[in-house]
Amino acid sequence: MSDIAIDAPARPKGLLPGAATILAVSVYGWALLTAEEDWQVIGLLVLAAAVGLVGKLAGLGPKVLASWSSNEATMNGGAVLGLLAVIFALSTQHFPLLMLTTTLLYFIASLGLNIQFGYTGMVNFAGAAFFGAGAYTAAVLGGYAWIPPLLTILAGGVVAMVLSLLLVYPIVRTTGHYAAVVTIAFGVLFKTFLEVNEILGGPQGLMVESMKLPGWDFNNGPVLFGVEMSFYLNYALFATALVALIFCLVRRLERSWLGLHMDAVRLDETAAACFGISVHRTKILAFLSGNFILGIAGALYGMMISFIAPASFTFSDSLLMVSIVLLGGMGSPWGGALAAAIVVLLPEKLQVLQEYRFLLFSVLVMLVLLFRPDGLLPRQIRNYFPGREGGK
Amino acid sequence: MSERLLEFQAVTKRFGGVTALDSFSMHLDKGEILGLIGPNGSGKTTSFNLLTGIYPKTGGSIHFDDRDISSMSAREVYETGIVRTFQRSRLCLPLSIYDNIMVGDTSRLPKGLWSNLVRRRAFRRQYEETFKVARDLVATFSGNLADRMLDPVGALPMIERRRIEICRALISGPRLLLLDEPSAGMTHDETNQLMSDILDVRARGEGLSIIIVEHEMGVIERITDRCVVLSYGKKIAEGTYAEIACDKEVQNAYLGVD
Ligand SMILES: Nc1ncnc2c1ncn2[C@@H]1O[C@H](COP(=O)(O)OP(=O)(O)O)[C@@H](O)[C@H]1O
Numbered sequence: 001m002s003d004i005a006i007d008a009p010a011r012p013k014g015l016l017p018g019a020a021t022i023l024a025v026s027v028y029g030w031a032l033l034t035a036e037e038d039w040q041v042i043g044l045l046v047l048a049a050a051v052g053l054v055g056k057l058a059g060l061g062p063k064v065l066a067s068w069s070s071n072e073a074t075m076n077g078g079a080v081l082g083l084l085a086v087i088f089a090l091s092t093q094h095f096p097l098l099m100l101t102t103t104l105l106y107f108i109a110s111l112g113l114n115i116q117f118g119y120t121g122m123v124n125f126a127g128a129a130f131f132g133a134g135a136y137t138a139a140v141l142g143g144y145a146w147i148p149p150l151l152t153i154l155a156g157g158v159v160a161m162v163l164s165l166l167l168v169y170p171i172v173r174t175t176g177h178y179a180a181v182v183t184i185a186f187g188v189l190f191k192t193f194l195e196v197n198e199i200l201g202g203p204q205g206l207m208v209e210s211m212k213l214p215g216w217d218f219n220n221g222p223v224l225f226g227v228e229m230s231f232y233l234n235y236a237l238f239a240t241a242l243v244a245l246i247f248c249l250v251r252r253l254e255r256s257w258l259g260l261h262m263d264a265v266r267l268d269e270t271a272a273a274c275f276g277i278s279v280h281r282t283k284i285l286a287f288l289s290g291n292f293i294l295g296i297a298g299a300l301y302g303m304m305i306s307f308i309a310p311a312s313f314t315f316s317d318s319l320l321m322v323s324i325v326l327l328g329g330m331g332s333p334w335g336g337a338l339a340a341a342i343v344v345l346l347p348e349k350l351q352v353l354q355e356y357r358f359l360l361f362s363v364l365v366m367l368v369l370l371f372r373p374d375g376l377l378p379r380q381i382r383n384y385f386p387g388r389e390g391g392k
Numbered sequence: 393m394s395e396r397l398l399e400f401q402a403v404t405k406r407f408g409g410v411t412a413l414d415s416f417s418m419h420l421d422k423g424e425i426l427g428l429i430g431p432n433g434s435g436k437t438t439s440f441n442l443l444t445g446i447y448p449k450t451g452g453s454i455h456f457d458d459r460d461i462s463s464m465s466a467r468e469v470y471e472t473g474i475v476r477t478f479q480r481s482r483l484c485l486p487l488s489i490y491d492n493i494m495v496g497d498t499s500r501l502p503k504g505l506w507s508n509l510v511r512r513r514a515f516r517r518q519y520e521e522t523f524k525v526a527r528d529l530v531a532t533f534s535g536n537l538a539d540r541m542l543d544p545v546g547a548l549p550m551i552e553r554r555r556i557e558i559c560r561a562l563i564s565g566p567r568l569l570l571l572d573e574p575s576a577g578m579t580h581d582e583t584n585q586l587m588s589d590i591l592d593v594r595a596r597g598e599g600l601s602i603i604i605v606e607h608e609m610g611v612i613e614r615i616t617d618r619c620v621v622l623s624y625g626k627k628i629a630e631g632t633y634a635e636i637a638c639d640k641e642v643q644n645a646y647l648g649v650d
Pocket residue numbers: 407410411412430431432433434435436437438439
């Protein structure tokens with residue numbers, strides 16, 4: 001019984017703790033993304049650890065939580081503003097924007113995995129394959145100029161979902177480890193299929209057309225106040241909108257009867273079935289919708305990096321995605337944001353770590369599972385309409 | 393003349409070499425409270441598991457309200473109006489009291505993506521209505537719990553969990569309630585209180601039938617209309633409590649004499 005943290009939010013519930021957190025995280029994010037020297041990065045990491053420790057000792061966590069959940073819409077809006085501020089502060093710098101946007105896309109991917117793993121209890125070790133399916137869809141459809149790229153992104157999700165239909169039968173029929181093994185096999189097959197398939201570019205991969213909206217080619221850096229911005233600014237803004245949309249949908253899912261049924265299936269399939277919950281339907285829904293989200297994120301990712309190859313969608317990448325969910329906290333959307341940032345930024349920022357990143361993350365995941373099994377930002381108990389005491 | 397609600401006909405269940413239920417026949421009338429008793433391992437829980445579609449039967453048939461429910465899945469059985477509690481509590485511990493109770497009320501609430509994600513105003517109405525109903529139901533069993541509807545069940549003591557499990561079973565307004573040792577771990581007084589609460593809820597609705605597995609013979613005597621006694625998977629006696637209490641075979645089964 002360690003699924004959900006029980007620290008009850010303390011009153012009073014002003015805006016200050018939440019707003020201060022948004023501000024601090026935004027400034028910190030900007031500093032980390034622009035830090036160039038190893039010593040700066042290490043200094044920032046030490047700072048984060050120190051603030052985390054002091055915050056824990058001073059009992060800041062519950063205060064921030066209370067402030068956040070009593071003003072949730074405002075806080076979520078504030079978080080988007082903070083993100084936009086960071087994006088504009090970085091607007092001329094290619095590399096930091098690329099990293100930030102990659103983080104956002106991995107965050108979206110973690111939201112998809114979260115539906116499967118965090119809510120419904122189905123481990124998916126083929127996350128990178130479904131992400132890749134979206135990216136390859138974008139590559140192929142990009143060749144047809146008449147297809148609106150917005151539709152291509154949707155198609156990325158649909159293709160990932162259709163591919164997951166192949167797995168539905170074995171996954172619904174098996175449980176636990178067996179279902180996990182099925183996804184591993186699929187991920188490996190997917191990569192092998194891409195490598196031998198000449199139409200899809202074989203091991204060399206494919207070019208992907210950039211994202212375009214009417215009158216807005218994402219490959220051109222926008223000019224603001226006479227200054228040319230990085231073209232990644234387009235992607236960062238678009239990814240922000242996508243994150244906001246998908247985050248809201250996943251939150252609504254969690255706070256709905258369907259989300260409740262997913263929890264029930266994860267915690268006790270037999271009891272769930274005895275109360276009329278269709279275990280199969282719930283699992284299929286979670287698997288398909290999660291992979292749809294992965295496919296969408298992958299499609300935009302492909303368009304952004306403009307070149308994809310099978311080597312970008314390996315089993316190791318799937319493991320990284322699962323570790324994001326574990327690190328952040330099962331079923332915790334915000335946890336996914338924090339963990340995505342750690343997993344994407346750390347190896348990029350500390351080049352010495354690049355080679356050891358899988359080792360590093362394995363150790364990190366083990367430490368978290370040992371000492372903080374609910375993740376860095378544990379899931380809170382479900383409150384359908386936070387901010388008002390239920391039904392009173 | 394009372395009507396049949398449930399009928400077991402020669403129901404048999406074997407687990408490998410173990411015959412857990414051996415050609416077990418019994419019936420339940422509408423509105424009746426039946427005590428299902430017998431020593432440990434005599435097949436009481438197994439008959440609940442077969443009835444609720446958790447295990448397939450080895451033989452025999454089960455009819456509920458003139459429908460053959462023998463091969464229905466657990467979900468289909470629930471839809472007919474049969475609910476249960478479990479001998480070993482099976483709640484979702486990390487979820488709130490409200491959530492656990494709502495797990496029991498799935499047939500009335502929308503299950504579609506569209507109604508759950510998009511029609512939030514309707515959802516909010518459902519939430520507010522069900523919250524009130526669930527809280528009133530909980531309040532019947534424990535006023536203290538009714539003020540903690542959004543607390544996790546895992547933080548509650550065992551006795552409270554049992555009450556919540558019964559609320560989860562009752563929230564859908566079922567026709568047949570199966571109670572598997574509901575008072576395990578409770579004191580004499582708590583058990584009696586629990587039974588009174590269940591009877592209160594029953595009196596408010598129309599004709600809920602109950603099958604109860606219980607070791608407290610005082611409870612059985614007090615609330616049941618009729619009893620069925622199992623021993624080694626076989627029915628050895630049937631009748632009012634007064635009748636079975638002085639049955640020789642029943643006494644032997646309980647004393648372990650053959
Ligand atoms: N899932 C199972 N697998 C194997 N044997 C079982 C299973 N469930 C019950 N049994 C056996 O069936 C018999 C009846 O058990 P049960 O119905 O639980 O008895 P009761 O509820 O009357 O104490 C016991 O011998 C028990 O060991």
